Amino acid sequence: MANNRLGEILCSIRKKKGVSQRELAALLSKRGVRVTNQAVSKWESGASLPNAIQFLIICDILEVVDISGIFNNKSYDLLKGLSEEGRGRVFEYADMLRDSGLFDDQRLPAPYGTKLRTLPVYNLEAASGKGRLLDLTDYVPTKAGHEVPLSANFGVVISGDSMEPDFHSGQTVWIKQQAKLEHGDIGVFTYDGNTYFKRLRDRVGGIRLQSIDINYPDIIVTEPEAFVTVGKIAE
Numbered sequence: 001m002a003n004n005r006l007g008e009i010l011c012s013i014r015k016k017k018g019v020s021q022r023e024l025a026a027l028l029s030k031r032g033v034r035v036t037n038q039a040v041s042k043w044e045s046g047a048s049l050p051n052a053i054q055f056l057i058i059c060d061i062l063e064v065v066d067i068s069g070i071f072n073n074k075s076y077d078l079l080k081g082l083s084e085e086g087r088g089r090v091f092e093y094a095d096m097l098r099d100s101g102l103f104d105d106q107r108l109p110a111p112y113g114t115k116l117r118t119l120p121v122y123n124l125e126a127a128s129g130k131g132r133l134l135d136l137t138d139y140v141p142t143k144a145g146h147e148v149p150l151s152a153n154f155g156v157v158i159s160g161d162s163m164e165p166d167f168h169s170g171q172t173v174w175i176k177q178q179a180k181l182e183h184g185d186i187g188v189f190t191y192d193g194n195t196y197f198k199r200l201r202d203r204v205g206g207i208r209l210q211s212i213d214i215n216y217p218d219i220i221v222t223e224p225e226a227f228v229t230v231g232k233i234a235e
Helices: 003-016 021-030 037-045 052-061 067-072 084-100
Strands: 117-123 140-144 154-157 172-177 186-191 194-203 206-210 227-233
Antiparallel strands (some): 172 227, 186 194, 186 227
16 A cells, blocks of 8 residues: 555544644554654555554554554455445444343453443323324433343333233333334334323224233323324333
8 A cells, every 4th residue: 555545544534633744743652652743644645655564553542443444445354345434343342242242252351341331211191292203312321231132222110010920110121212113113103292101002994002911901192193103012
């Protein structure tokens, strides 16, 4: 690769990360690579090249994982044909799997699955009458480990016994944000300003929200324009 081509790519990545030449030089210095911002400028202009160690540390600082794909346009087979955004999505998903702790290599030293996500948890009783659930700022940031499905975006604390015996008052249920559910799915819905955790009944006769406990009457949706599907139980 020509010097100026490598330099152009380095410059582009650095700018996307919001790192100045001076800041990159300082970060390199912290990693034991003593360089000035003038040296970074020369690399980016093609006047000179970083050595192998400098280059690898730069890639680590700028979070370049697919080095061959970015700098040589030859990604390994898993990433072949994907755009830069697509490659990023693959690495994001790999991070999710790694953070979950569900797929740890047991040959490696413990601890496993120590990285946690922080997800918002809403209290459905407290949210009643306050509008769309995910627009509310009244939630509890909650650490979620491998016991929470990776697809979950948020949690809800349910109240009452209308969803007994499957779900209990005070239980936190993890939800995947989803704008459309199928007939029979259990999820979270907002209707006329109130939020419900119910089973969806969507047939020719109209939309109903059904409790598991048959002693509770269905909530009949008479104004579909005021009905919003928030999400489905995460799996």
